[in-house]
Amino acid sequence: MSFELETAVNPKGLRRVAIDPVSRVEGHGKVTLLLDENNQVHQARLHIVEFRGFEKFIEGRPYWEVPVMVQRLCGICPVSHHLAAAKAFDRVLGVTPITASAGAVRRLMHYGQMLQSHALHFFHLASPDLLFGFSSPVAQRNVVGVAQAHPEVAKKGILLRKFGQEIIRITSGKRVHGTGAVPGGVNKLVTAQERDFLKQDLTQMLEWALDAVDIAKQLHGQSEAVYRQFGSFRSNLMSLVRRDGAMDLYDGVLRVRDANGHVLFDGVDDQKYLDLIEEEVRSWSYMKFPHLRSLGRDQGWYRVGPLARVQNCDFIPSPLAEVERKEFVAWGRGELVHATLAYHWARMIEMLHAVEVIAQLLDDPALLSGEMMSHGERQRGGVGIIEAPRGTLIHDYEVGDDDLVTRCNLIVSTTHNNQAMNEAVRSVAKEYINGQEITEGLLNHIEVAIRAYDPCLSCATHALGQMPLDVTLLAADGSVLDRVQKSPGRGLTRHIDSPIGLEA
Numbered sequence: 001m002s003f004e005l006e007t008a009v010n011p012k013g014l015r016r017v018a019i020d021p022v023s024r025v026e027g028h029g030k031v032t033l034l035l036d037e038n039n040q041v042h043q044a045r046l047h048i049v050e051f052r053g054f055e056k057f058i059e060g061r062p063y064w065e066v067p068v069m070v071q072r073l074c075g076i077c078p079v080s081h082h083l084a085a086a087k088a089f090d091r092v093l094g095v096t097p098i099t100a101s102a103g104a105v106r107r108l109m110h111y112g113q114m115l116q117s118h119a120l121h122f123f124h125l126a127s128p129d130l131l132f133g134f135s136s137p138v139a140q141r142n143v144v145g146v147a148q149a150h151p152e153v154a155k156k157g158i159l160l161r162k163f164g165q166e167i168i169r170i171t172s173g174k175r176v177h178g179t180g181a182v183p184g185g186v187n188k189l190v191t192a193q194e195r196d197f198l199k200q201d202l203t204q205m206l207e208w209a210l211d212a213v214d215i216a217k218q219l220h221g222q223s224e225a226v227y228r229q230f231g232s233f234r235s236n237l238m239s240l241v242r243r244d245g246a247m248d249l250y251d252g253v254l255r256v257r258d259a260n261g262h263v264l265f266d267g268v269d270d271q272k273y274l275d276l277i278e279e280e281v282r283s284w285s286y287m288k289f290p291h292l293r294s295l296g297r298d299q300g301w302y303r304v305g306p307l308a309r310v311q312n313c314d315f316i317p318s319p320l321a322e323v324e325r326k327e328f329v330a331w332g333r334g335e336l337v338h339a340t341l342a343y344h345w346a347r348m349i350e351m352l353h354a355v356e357v358i359a360q361l362l363d364d365p366a367l368l369s370g371e372m373m374s375h376g377e378r379q380r381g382g383v384g385i386i387e388a389p390r391g392t393l394i395h396d397y398e399v400g401d402d403d404l405v406t407r408c409n410l411i412v413s414t415t416h417n418n419q420a421m422n423e424a425v426r427s428v429a430k431e432y433i434n435g436q437e438i439t440e441g442l443l444n445h446i447e448v449a450i451r452a453y454d455p456c457l458s459c460a461t462h463a464l465g466q467m468p469l470d471v472t473l474l475a476a477d478g479s480v481l482d483r484v485q486k487s488p489g490r491g492l493t494r495h496i497d498s499p500i501g502l503e504a
Helices: 063-073 080-094 098-132 145-151 151-172 193-197 202-222 224-229 270-276 304-312 319-331 342-364 418-433 440-450
Strands: 004-006 015-019 030-034 041-048 237-243 251-257 264-266 277-280 289-294 381-388 391-399 405-411 468-475 480-486 491-494
Touching: 015 264, 015 304, 030 418, 030 440, 041 193, 041 418, 063 342, 063 391, 063 405, 080 151, 080 381, 080 391, 098 145, 098 151, 098 202, 098 440, 145 151, 145 277, 151 193, 151 202, 151 342, 151 405, 193 277, 193 491, 202 224, 202 319, 202 342, 224 468, 237 304, 237 381, 237 391, 251 304, 270 277, 270 381, 304 342, 319 342, 319 391, 418 440
Parallel strands: none
Antiparallel strands: 004 015, 015 030, 030 041, 237 251, 251 264, 277 289, 381 391, 391 405, 468 480, 480 491
């Protein structure tokens, strides 16, 4: 991480502090703070500075290509996009439900993805902050430092992730960017040999997943005041739940709770998500800001992901994880847990649940034999919603009579959490930065708050409507030849007079 201080272009003469880039997250983002002469925070924002535009260039492609294409959104959670798209095109093909065998393979693939992603985030990306302290030396605050100081912890994290990746390889054909799920079903089943290969490590994986939950609980117990207060704020929560209220990370209906824990919406069909959610854009970020239509932009934003899912469900349908869920809920002392750092604890409970579900699925005979594809009556469009590691993931498509995609809308997990991450940045900045000398360690506190959400910034960079654009043209020696900015409602603004120009 690096940061810079400069005079902000604003009438108050505030200084601008930029954390650019935010480190140990997937994708590219930065944080800007506006400070006065006494280092009091006047503004704090998380900016997503890359633009990829998947929603547009998917248009015009044959629908059967899309479940493979959308995986390129991310190298960490490609399975989630793969399955969400496949579920959406199941609807296009009129295939609901898919066969038992296809459902078993997809679920195994998905829970393998949950396992590997949660292990990657907790052990590789978050643990350096949690184990060494937020202001620990930057040279130590990385996965190499964890491996040197806590070799057994690092080993467990690496091998837990490897196990999840092996599940993905077996069910989808490759560890990254596989092809196992197709519209209407799957293109391969699991062999008995592959099943037995996975089952031989299950006992060890279950033990290590329990250890990971214990690590998270111990951290919360050792620094309880910090873990309760750091970046804490009240919010609505949203996730899928099974129709009986159980946690289900692959399928279900949408449920929303308010900050007090009261259910605002329940049983919302995934095909009707737009009745519940509205999106907006803001000039300073390439990430959209969703909110609940009925509550509006100021009151309707919400959080998704492990913190929401563990508290939004009525129970977790696996025994060990359900015991841990009850302990987590009890930590809230009768109220919802709104602590940002509690995402880590909830994430490890989900990882434990994933291992338990994997064990159940490996005993399912449908995994080894049965029909792989279903057929139905062709529809114009469809929505696929899944609980990705980072939260609720929505894929929405329309397809023409020529089988080409005519419309695509994606609301990814990190997008749902956009407003919440900005709230966390503001909360931590005002708590730790106000009036203090700016140091790397203090600024890392802000990154810690962002990392708790395990954001996938590459996944989230999709534009809706007119978005800002900043183009700088550099000469070979690094000097600026031209700079043009485009902002909604203002058109193009040229900052340097140059014979090399861009026309509006």
